[in-house]
Amino acid sequence: MAGFWYTEKQTDNFGITLKVNKTLHTEQTDFQLLEMAETEEWGNMLFLDGMVMTSERDEFVYHEMVAHVPLFTHPNPENVLVVGGGDGGVIREVLKHPQVKKATLVDIDGKVIEYSKKYLPTIAGKLEDARVEVMVGDGFLHIAESENAYDVIMVDSTEPVGPAVNLFTKGFYAGISKALKEDGIFVAQSDNPWFKADLIRQVQKDVKEIFPITKLYTANIPTYPSGLWAFTIGSKKYDPLAVKEERFHDIDTKYYTKELHNASFVLPKFVKDLTEE
Amino acid sequence: MAGFWYTEKQTDNFGITLKVNKTLHTEQTDFQLLEMAETEEWGNMLFLDGMVMTSERDEFVYHEMVAHVPLFTHPNPENVLVVGGGDGGVIREVLKHPQVKKATLVDIDGKVIEYSKKYLPTIAGKLEDARVEVMVGDGFLHIAESENAYDVIMVDSTEPVGPAVNLFTKGFYAGISKALKEDGIFVAQSDNPWFKADLIRQVQKDVKEIFPITKLYTANIPTYPSGLWAFTIGSKKYDPLAVKEERFHDIDTKYYTKELHNASFVLPKFVKDLTEE
DSSP states (O other), rough: OOOEEEEEEEETTTEEEEEEEEEEEEEESSSEEEEEEEETTTTTEETTTTTEEETTHHHHHHHHHHHHHHHHHHSSSOEEEEEEESSSSSHHHHHHHHTTOEEEOOOOOSSHHHHHHHHHHHHHHHOOOOTTTEEOOOOOHHHHHHHHHEEEEEEEOOOOOGGGGGGGGGHHHHHHHHEEEEEEEEEEOOOOTTTOHHHHHHHHHHHHHHEEEEEEEEEOOTSSSGGEEEEEESSSSTTTTOOOOOGGOOOSSSSSEEEEEHHHTOHHHHHHHHHHO | OEEEEEEEEEEEEEEEEEEEEEEEEEEEOOOSSSEEEEEEETTEEETTTTTEETTTHHHHHHHHHHHHHHHHEEEHOOOOOOETOOOOOOOEEEEEEEOOEEEEEEESSSSHHHHHHHHHHHHHHHTOOEEEEEEEEEHHHHHHOOOOOOEEEEEHHHHSSGGGGGSSHHHHHHHHHHHHHEEEEEEEEEEOOOOOOOHHHHHHHHHHHTSSEEEEEEEEOTGGGGEEEEEEEEEEOOTTTOOOGGGGGOOOOSSSHHHHHHHHOOOOHHHHHTTTT
């Protein structure tokens, strides 16, 4: 179809609406409804089960903040795993770190990878890099089968509905801990504090039981519900708020800075309260 | 009317949509179209010329961040002026500071004050306080007629269309400087960096020519365009990033904290770039 307004209901009673120039691809994959569209405001966009996953215009925020916060926190992140993230945006940011020797991507839906390469080339363009291994498979199982393998694990999943529901369980966080090396770090997207306060509270509680250093940070993503996105970081050894100055090196970013690295952990009071309950 | 979805086009090609239970009041005032509505997600809301001004659920962010950043920066803010802000939210926050002896509100549209008192009582409820003087009149003229009068001036205006267009000019900032005491501070809402980059760039440039200390800070407001709102602060003497620890005192807030005071000035790289051009 061409020339219409698409509305995503982000809650039962609130949503965003945006002008679509044309639909580029629509397909019910084995796992979810995949839609690619060319929009007037945000460039090409990927939707899964009707929810905005990424847009060419604002994708940099999410991808930079998932990747750079844990990667600068770890002193030598050589071996990195991305669970989900088939659009390739997190991988693109991971590769900006010269310490990374290998980045493995495990996405359950090969169609997301295929159509991101086709319609989101500025996001997915680094998936063919020599340092990257792309696997189409179940990230939950891959984690369960991995032991002492990764320095940093990033969970770039959809919401806890559909294929991602296992990725928001305490069993998954325990698996992540086992899959990480003894000084490993993981980060997971954790939805937003305005509409999903209970989710953030529960994830913080669960992760704290497994990781000695558990924190929440946020970033502004205009096409995501409420515009304020939360990320949970769990670390075995390194504190994301105690990164040595010399660890930071220049990378090309549009959102992340080393100053913002620290500031993103300073939470609005009502969000801070969620992490302390 | 009752039981419909209202859509605010925040740009030509993007907007928010929300479920309205019922319209409470609709009136073309002498200055703008005033609408009050009861919404399912955000509680009662005020719209001016079709744009969201405030909602009961997320108003605390804007009002706390306008008021507390300059009021904690100034060591002794006794005399405070709010230009616009007829909903009373900024005044409510100003009154949390015991140093404030008098808070003057000048809004051009008495109907905003009248209907905010009626339908947004948790926001407007402090307009009758003994320390508050409410004036219905032109804020631009009030500023022009004031000299060496205020410690802190807060510009809580609509967008630079309609009645607020004069409030985004260099002449207005010069007037504010004159209306402030020799160590005065002002803050003005400055829209958002995603859709109004040029505005932010221009305001920063204009204010810098008049105020030796000019900075930008942001806050997350879900019902405002992009979810990331910007505020320009201009100060003659006191640096908002050099507030002495003992200056902070406990106040009841839901968004502002003294840590967030500082963190809100740490900008995403693309926003920081706007302030340095």
